[in-house]
Amino acid sequence: MTKISVQELQDIAQESRENILKMVHKAGCGHFGGPFSMIDMMTALYFYKLNLDPKNPSHEDRDRVILSAGHCCAALYATLAKLGTFPEEELWNFRQMGSPLQGHPKMKLEWGIEMSTGSLGQGMSIANGMALAARVSGKKYRVYSFETDGGTQEGMTWEGIMTAAHYRLDNRCVLFDLNNVQIDGYMSDVMNIQPITEKFQAFNWHVIYIDGHDMREICDALDEAERVKERPTAIIGKTVLGKGVSLFENKPKYHGVAPSDEELEIGLKELRGGHE
Amino acid sequence: MSEEIKKVATRQAYGERLAELGERHPEIVVLDADLSGSTKTAIFAKKFPKRFFNVGVAEQDLMGTAAGLAHSGHTVFASTFTMFATGRAWEIVRQSICYPHLNVKICSSHAGITVGEDGASHQVIEDIALMRVIPGMKVFVPADEHETRAMMDFMVQDRGPTFMRLGRANVDPIFDSSFKFEPGKGHVLREGREVCLFTTGYVTKACLDAAEQLSEQGIEASVVSLGSIKPIDSDLIARMAKTHDHLFSVEEHTTVAGFGSAIAEVLTSKEPKILHRLGLQDEFGQSGPANELLAHYGLDAEGIKKSVLKVTKGTA
Numbered sequence A: 001m002t003k004i005s006v007q008e009l010q011d012i013a014q015e016s017r018e019n020i021l022k023m024v025h026k027a028g029c030g031h032f033g034g035p036f037s038m039i040d041m042m043t044a045l046y047f048y049k050l051n052l053d054p055k056n057p058s059h060e061d062r063d064r065v066i067l068s069a070g071h072c073c074a075a076l077y078a079t080l081a082k083l084g085t086f087p088e089e090e091l092w093n094f095r096q097m098g099s100p101l102q103g104h105p106k107m108k109l110e111w112g113i114e115m116s117t118g119s120l121g122q123g124m125s126i127a128n129g130m131a132l133a134a135r136v137s138g139k140k141y142r143v144y145s146f147e148t149d150g151g152t153q154e155g156m157t158w159e160g161i162m163t164a165a166h167y168r169l170d171n172r173c174v175l176f177d178l179n180n181v182q183i184d185g186y187m188s189d190v191m192n193i194q195p196i197t198e199k200f201q202a203f204n205w206h207v208i209y210i211d212g213h214d215m216r217e218i219c220d221a222l223d224e225a226e227r228v229k230e231r232p233t234a235i236i237g238k239t240v241l242g243k244g245v246s247l248f249e250n251k252p253k254y255h256g257v258a259p260s261d262e263e264l265e266i267g268l269k270e271l272r273g274g275h276e
Numbered sequence B: 001m002s003e004e005i006k007k008v009a010t011r012q013a014y015g016e017r018l019a020e021l022g023e024r025h026p027e028i029v030v031l032d033a034d035l036s037g038s039t040k041t042a043i044f045a046k047k048f049p050k051r052f053f054n055v056g057v058a059e060q061d062l063m064g065t066a067a068g069l070a071h072s073g074h075t076v077f078a079s080t081f082t083m084f085a086t087g088r089a090w091e092i093v094r095q096s097i098c099y100p101h102l103n104v105k106i107c108s109s110h111a112g113i114t115v116g117e118d119g120a121s122h123q124v125i126e127d128i129a130l131m132r133v134i135p136g137m138k139v140f141v142p143a144d145e146h147e148t149r150a151m152m153d154f155m156v157q158d159r160g161p162t163f164m165r166l167g168r169a170n171v172d173p174i175f176d177s178s179f180k181f182e183p184g185k186g187h188v189l190r191e192g193r194e195v196c197l198f199t200t201g202y203v204t205k206a207c208l209d210a211a212e213q214l215s216e217q218g219i220e221a222s223v224v225s226l227g228s229i230k231p232i233d234s235d236l237i238a239r240m241a242k243t244h245d246h247l248f249s250v251e252e253h254t255t256v257a258g259f260g261s262a263i264a265e266v267l268t269s270k271e272p273k274i275l276h277r278l279g280l281q282d283e284f285g286q287s288g289p290a291n292e293l294l295a296h297y298g299l300d301a302e303g304i305k306k307s308v309l310k311v312t313k314g315t316a
Helices: A006-027 A033-049 A070-083 A088-093 A123-137 A155-166 A196-202 A215-227 A261-274 B010-024 B042-047 B059-071 B082-088 B090-098 B127-132 B145-157 B201-216 B234-243 B259-270 B290-296 B301-312
Strands: A064-067 A143-148 A172-178 A206-211 A233-238 B028-032 B052-054 B075-079 B104-108 B138-140 B162-165 B187-190 B195-199 B221-225 B228-230 B246-254 B275-280
Touching: A006 A033, A006 A070, A006 A088, A006 A215, A006 A261, A033 A070, A033 A143, A033 A172, A033 A215, A033 A233, A064 A070, A064 A123, A070 A088, A123 A143, A123 A155, A123 A172, A123 B028, A123 B059, A123 B090, A155 B059, A172 A196, A172 A215, A196 A206, A196 A233, A206 A215, A215 A233, B010 B028, B010 B042, B010 B145, B028 B042, B028 B059, B042 B052, B059 B075, B059 B082, B059 B090, B059 B104, B082 B090, B082 B104, B082 B127, B090 B104, B127 B138, B127 B162, B127 B228, B127 B246, B127 B259, B145 B162, B187 B201, B195 B201, B195 B234, B195 B259, B195 B301, B201 B221, B201 B246, B201 B301, B221 B234, B228 B259, B234 B259, B246 B259, B246 B301, B259 B275, B275 B301, B290 B301
Parallel strands: A064 A143, A143 A172, A172 A233, A206 A233, B028 B052, B028 B075, B075 B104, B104 B162, B138 B162, B195 B221, B195 B246, B246 B275
Antiparallel strands: B138 B228, B187 B221
16 A cells, blocks of 8 residues: 555545534434445545546546445545545535435436435446446446445346356456344345345355455455456445434434434534544 | 339347448447347447446346446447346446446337237336436437437547447438437328327338328328437327327337337426327237237237327227
């Protein structure tokens, strides 16, 4: 790691958590539990690894990022704002009339919002299509997608997993947010997808299992993925829903609700205490 | 019909034209879902193997992958059977292709009851309805090989999502090789007076034949071809409504929310008039030879003539 330190990445992620919580609180609805669990991986991807010029986020040679779990867009918006693809003030219009920051992502390349998503299970195939496009055009860009354990219950996801392996898409990398929570409860109670590592391996992917909150492990995994040839890579990050605020952690009720005034206060206090 | 008139399926014309266009348009990429022999994309695949991807029997993945390829600037033609392209993959078409308005041309074959022996599971009769309801989606139904090619020539220079409905069965030529396609423009194939038959796709020849038979009985029918269903030629529809007593729509599709309904929408806002919608009346198809199925559902020349006479003379 040369460009940015682990401490700096951790600080950015914590600040993004604050913004996520404030955005969802201001909107009065939305999701922050998932964004909290994937924000460490997302921060490492955007600030450590990704080839993306914040001043020209639609450059044809940029790396692409597809947020297959569109409901986690608060994490994407907070990250992009911090990166500087659009003004941070816009975060406070999240989910409001006329704002480009829709409740689920709507494609806006000039702001770095790569693709419209929200209906689960479709991002894997879309990202594969982009990776195939790089092959057809002889381009070197890489295509990342954020997948979640809930979205993996969608059958279409597995069609895409097959396709990426069949076409040996080594420019494809999945960041898998394994927090074991979906709207109706714990994955293991509602619909178990484990063992997910073995499933990806069986589909002929290169799999790296990490702690999805450990910046060094995440950065190392991103580096390793880039070195893999002839196979797509899945970085399975074991994560905790609501990570960073003990009140929210691993509680399914915080999947898709706005924090109350009191919860916002508790959350911000713990987050600010956490990196001081 | 003379012997030398060549009957060509619209899917055949599609496959051949696609391979021709591939030479001049390096941006074209073609996807199929294990039916390239039937949809005729295999012709392109053989010629341009690096620009063809088969995703296997996975129509949702077909549309998602198509979206990703189009997103990066390619003109993507995605083909499979129409039942699966528009039915099984509908939501992916809506969310990942039409919502971001990507340049994917869904050109799918084996639509309607003329699929024949495969039966109702493969005879999609809901596709025009399913595709035309999606914001920003264009819907084209070619009547013959010439219209198919002309529509494709338009599609490669247009941006955005389009659905083109192709058929399995061979069809008689309606137009000729000089035909130029323009979206939203209908064509009066036959000028009549009291009756107007609006037609699209395979049943066009049957409408022309029915008009000839009606003429022998003293009824002059106009036949209007509307290959472009969305956008639709509302001015022409209104004009025909003004100048004809009895209006009919004919489609190899359910009469619910399809071609006839698109015409009815125009009539209600521009020129209110009764429209008799011929097609499948809220029922599924069945196995059988295409010509027998068309006769069974009243969509051959004889059936269309009878429907017209029932209205104009009160006889069946």
